[in-house]
Amino acid sequence: MKISSFISLFFFLSIHIFPTYAQSQDDGARLYSHHCTLCHGNKGMGDGYIPMKLKGYPQTNLFDEQNAIDKESIIDVISRGFPNEDIIKFMPPWEQELTKEEISDLATFVLFLRSDTEAALRTLSKYTDKLDKTVRDGKIIFETRCALCHGKLGQGDGRMARIIKTPPPANLTRSILNPVQMRLIIKLGGQEVGRSPKMPPWGDFMTDNEVDAVVDFIDTLKD
Ligand code: HEC
Ligand code: HEC
Known part of the structure; x- marks a missing residue:
């Protein structure tokens, strides 16, 4: 084996086997x-x-x-x-x-x-x-911003549900809100729509496309 192949083998190993x-x-x-x-x-x-x-x-x-x-x-x-x-x-x-x-x-x-x-x-x-x-993927948005309260599958059983009790984070698989109402509570937060202030407003943190993506994702969680 040529010395150059040894060197590239070494680099290959060091990158793939011993993470830097x-x-x-x-x-x-x-x-x-x-x-x-x-x-x-x-x-x-x-x-x-x-x-x-x-x-x-x-x-x-x-x-x-x-x-x-x-x-x-x-x-x-x-x-x-x-x-x-x-x-x-x-x-x-x-x-x-x-x-x-x-x-x-x-x-x-x-x-x-x-x-x-x-x-x-x-x-x-x-x-x-x-x-x-840039994230348009509702699932990633949901996992990073919503799952802590609503649970990975939206069942209202996220970790914060142990602390937030009256009312607890909603079970989104049973939500009866239509997409327009759902977009509204996500953008404005609970308080603005006469619900609990513990549901945060996301309008300043998410674009309309991102809100749409997460609403579509929630739809896939319904049974
Ligand atoms: C800090 C905890 C918390 C986080 C984070 C959170 N929520 Fe909520 N959410 C709540 C609580 C508590 C309620 C119940 C409000 C009520 O019933 O008054 C709620 C209610 C809702 C509702 C209303 C459901 C219904 O049928 O009434 C929707 C939709 C919703 N959340 C979506 C989201 C989305 C999407 C995200 C992430 C972008 C999110 N929530 C992040 C706590 C949270
Ligand atoms: C639900 C809220 C919450 C989440 C999510 C969370 N933490 Fe914490 N973390 C806390 C609180 C509260 C403390 C205790 C207060 C403090 O010392 O900062 C803490 C303490 C810590 C400490 C000790 C700080 C010290 O005093 O030296 C570390 C390190 C830490 N968290 C890392 C993480 C990492 C890494 C993650 C993500 C995997 C994470 N935390 C997720 C709430 C949280």
Whole structure:
């Protein structure tokens, strides 16, 4: 074998078998944009929708009052939730939903965010901007913005349903709203249409096309 083939084999192996640190930061950013921004925010500064809207919700700034500092303890918090009786119900454990590798990438990303904030936010914005501007796929929008309350299949059994009770997040598979009414509550939020303020308004965060896409997706969930 020629030496050049050895070299390319080496590069092939190093890229495909030993994922690089940069790759892990990037994967972590993508996972964070999907699973964590609704609480920790697009900047990790506790600027997520949920803590801003729910009264008495603990602050979720990843830079302040850090409890989990090294990689191991961060992995622990992400896997098992926050180790405090009062708070654990607010920081859900992820070990059932994400693989060990994904959780490790997320921990790498949290460390990246704390140590080289600007570079980390640049990496993250690749994914959050994409969600804001170009995603037309109702399923992805639903999973990132609605499932936490309404549940992955829209049955009203998302994790936040443990906290939001009167009324709980609606079971969308049984919704009797027509598409016009549905678009309205999604865009304006519950309060504006005389329903619960805990159903957030999405009009400023989603384009009309995105709202249409998510309404179409909800339609596929009905039995
Ligand atoms: C439903 C809201 C919610 C979601 C979703 C969520 N968290 Fe949290 N998280 C919290 C709360 C509340 C705390 C405890 C307050 C604090 O210390 O910031 C917390 C704490 C943490 C901490 C410990 C911070 C410290 O004190 O050192 C880490 C790390 C963390 N979360 C990472 C994540 C990651 C990564 C994800 C996505 C997989 C995620 N969280 C998703 C609410 C949430
Ligand atoms: C913070 C939790 C939360 C999030 C996130 C959330 N919702 Fe809701 N949603 C609620 C609650 C609570 C209700 C019940 C309001 C009521 O009955 O007054 C509701 C009601 C609804 C309804 C009315 C259903 C009916 O038949 O009455 C629709 C449609 C809906 N949500 C769609 C969405 C969509 C689409 C998203 C994501 C873009 C979303 N929701 C995100 C909490 C949430």
